[in-house]
Amino acid sequence: MRSVRSNVERSRALYKARRKNLYKLREQLIAVAEIKQSPQSGPRLFAICAAASLAVLIDGTATNIVNSGIPYLQGNLAATPDEASWILTAFNAPYYSTILFSPWLYARIGGKTLLLTGLAGYSLISLALLLAHAFPLEIGLRFVQGMMLGCVFVPAAILLFTSLPLALLPFAPPYFVTLVLGSGLMGNLIGGYISENYGGTDVYFFGMIAALIGTALVYLAAPSSGTPQRRLRPDVVGYALSIMMFGALQYLANEGERRNWFDDPSITIAFVVLVVAAPAFVLWELGATAPHVNFRLISEKRNLAVGGAFNIVLGIVGYSILVFVQYLETQIQATETVAGAIVLLRLATYIVGIIVAFALVKQRILGVRTVICVAAIVSAVTFFAYALSMTTTAETGSFIVVSLVFGLFFSMLSQPVPALVLGTLGLAELPMGVSIYKVSAPLGLNIGTALFQTLIDHRDALHVTALAAAVTPARPAIGEFLQQGGDLRALASLVGGQAQSLAFQDAMMVFGGIVLLVIPIVFLADLGTKPTSR
Secondary structure (H helix, E strand, O other), rough: HHHHHHHHHHHHHHHHHHHHHHHHHHHHHHOOOOOOOOOOOOHHHHHHHHHHHHHEEEEEEHHHHHHHHHHHHHHHOOOHHHHHHHHHHHHHHHHHHHHHHHHHHHHHHHHHHHHHHHHHHHHHHHHHHOOOOOOHHHHHHHHHHHHHHHHHHHHHHHHHHHOOOOOOHHHHHHHHHHHHHHHHHHHHHHHHHHHHHHHHHHHHHHHHHHHOOOOOHHHHHHOOOOOOOOOOOOOOHHHHHHHHHHHHHHOOOOOOOOOOOOHHHHHHHHHHHHHHHHHHHHHHHHHHOOOOOOOOOHHHHHHHHHHHHHHHHHHHHHHHHHHHHHHHHOOOOOHHHHHHHHHHHHHEEEEEEEHHHHHHHHOOOOOHHHHHHHHHHHHHHHHHHHHHHOOOOOOOHHHHHHHHHEEEEEEHHHHHHOOOOOOOOHHHHHHHHHHHHOOOOOHHHHHHHHHHHHHHHHHHHHHHHHHHOOOOOOOOOHHHHHHHHHHHHHHHHHHHHHHHHHHHHHHHHHHHHHOOHHHHHHHOOOOOOOOOOO
């Protein structure tokens, strides 16, 4: 009897050992880049910082520049509104997918080669888009352009983090946050200015020149580190599933409300594709022999999961920029350039807020959670202030103070989290961690786009109904308006404008509530975790 039990126990132990060995073998097939700290100094360090900064700026401004130029591109290409939305979808689907794929590419061909390929390819495709005047060619080029830009962010971030001297390394996360936040604001101004003054395909000119300069700086200054792992196999199925997932998500975000959601069969098809492709992509990557996305890292690194959830919330809130720009352009007739300039005002206090948050945490005056909680509460209050200021008679200057206050506290909210995430990742885990963290923000932005386009349209219709019911000749103000020569068309226009302003107010109120969701999320972070390897 004892011998039977011992045999059973040995069999169980052997089975567990085999499973453990198989798990380790599978883990070894995940692409892991060879990354080392390579501190630079002097002109070379300056050139590397300039190249990495320029790459992040290109990455952050690309989408908003083209967003601002969509009406002009539509006219230039003689495209319908339905066709014009594909200018965004065709770019964003491969862009997000390639960001997740870039850690594999980093290990396969090396960081410097990947960054050079992304920047040079983006510059060349932008040049081709400058000359393109056929809609099918535009869509094809935009797809390739998205793939090229998706290669840029991860190697640019790692180049910056690994090139700084150790004494400057603690300052890398706040500097990086400044670049990311600032680039998101700059895109609206750059795109608006180019569109208004030059129009059409000229919106691609900035990206072409900036990427060309970045390519030259990387080629001349960036060190070649690590050995390319030429035998790594590409995860074709995973990449195809990610393209389907992100493409369907982007299409739903762009077209869902405009097509009245499931009243349109194309929305139903996109929803089915998303529901099938998203879990299939995750399950495939978890079970594939050689996956290109290591989703297990999310469960292994708690702060990466916390940072991803935090980023999704900030991505949803980030749609408030587009809502604010839309309000300025439609309600108070601000030009695209002026609207972009008002938004860009936040950059001044972004810088101050990031410095303040960094100093408070660095000097241990306040803890990370305290800084984030206070910043989230004040950010919510400023959203309510935005809402109260959004009237049909407001002027652009009336938003200067609230924009500056918002920029100060929203940047304080954003600054500490990247340091929490990056601080728990070893060098070998940086590419995958950075790519997952990066994609979480646009995921939130797509959710925010779909949610708030629907909210604003529905609230607009609700307010129109309520206001129209109250607008009768029996009301003194209405009777006086009609007696002074006002006609019903002008009255209807006033009602419509007031209803839309109220809808924008409602949206800002909801943004104020959503930003508070970061408070419970940050309490899940592990503030004592240290990197497991370097």
